[in-house]
Amino acid sequence: MTSHTRRPGTGPRQAERLYRVVLELLREHGFDELAIETVAQRAGVNKTTIYRWWPSKDALVADALIHSELLDLDVPDTGSLRGDLTALVRQVRLLLSGADTAPIATSVFAAAASRPELAGLTRDFFADRLSRERVVFERAIARGDIHPDTDVTLAVDLALGAVWTRVVLRQQDVGEAFDAEVTDLLLAGLTPRT
């Protein structure tokens, strides 16, 4: 992501090393166990340098997430809304279930539920994702596939939420079939077409 400015005074390489270490530690131990002290040691950076630019662990974690490619979503362009939505659902499913990403994504987004400072930054994170996913729906509107007044945020909430509920809350292991099932229900709705 390039839309967020680097903290002043940290060199780009130093910031990137810190972000990488934060993600490593999140993956190994989750958010609750993460300590600035450990980040400083592993990155070979003075703890006071970290605290000069990030007021808290929450702020550092949020910045690491925002700058990370690991949690990035590619915006698909398959030529159809069905194809694009299936690809988006798949990305979210892999993010929330992959061995590399699930411990990071679930522990941070879950922690945000009860941590006001992290919540603000998580909110920005989702807003940024949404602003980039929006183009998928804009293209579908341009093709005449969906109504111009479509509530894009709501549609994304149903799709993303279905994955979160199934994978994180119900703790079920789902495969590719799930991506298509979510997409089909979201496109067609529950009530039969006449």
Add this chain to the structure above:
Amino acid sequence: MTSHTRRPGTGPRQAERLYRVVLELLREHGFDELAIETVAQRAGVNKTTIYRWWPSKDALVADALIHSELLDLDVPDTGSLRGDLTALVRQVRLLLSGADTAPIATSVFAAAASRPELAGLTRDFFADRLSRERVVFERAIARGDIHPDTDVTLAVDLALGAVWTRVVLRQQDVGEAFDAEVTDLLLAGLTPRT
């Protein structure tokens, strides 16, 4: 809930007092800060008594949740699928945003993402909820409103997930209009009806 047996050896009143204290402490401090020691003190019960019947804090919290009416969902019967779904979405929204319930529900369900023991019990909790919500869809099928092969779990995942995403992940304050919006999109789908 009556489907879960009380732990042997604890009197019903003692178990209920413990559950009530657990919920109070969850509401005040969240899951991470909860300690068996504090539960024992406030309930006036010996700590060893608690550990005799619940091997861990996670097991006690899960049981407290399962027995709690606070997190119970009424199964609505409004006469229409639209009415029933709107009522279900409303209940989940109030659960995840109400001052009495949100700190409990979000901190426990969020913690479950990274705690295997709690995850198993949370999974049971959602399975129990789902088995009771299923009747809403069975009635709709009986009325001919939706197809008999409707994937009820998937429909609930989209509805419940939309609330979780908007309220917990995006941290947005939504009102009654949201319940109807989620219901309408889930019933009608994104693509226009011919």
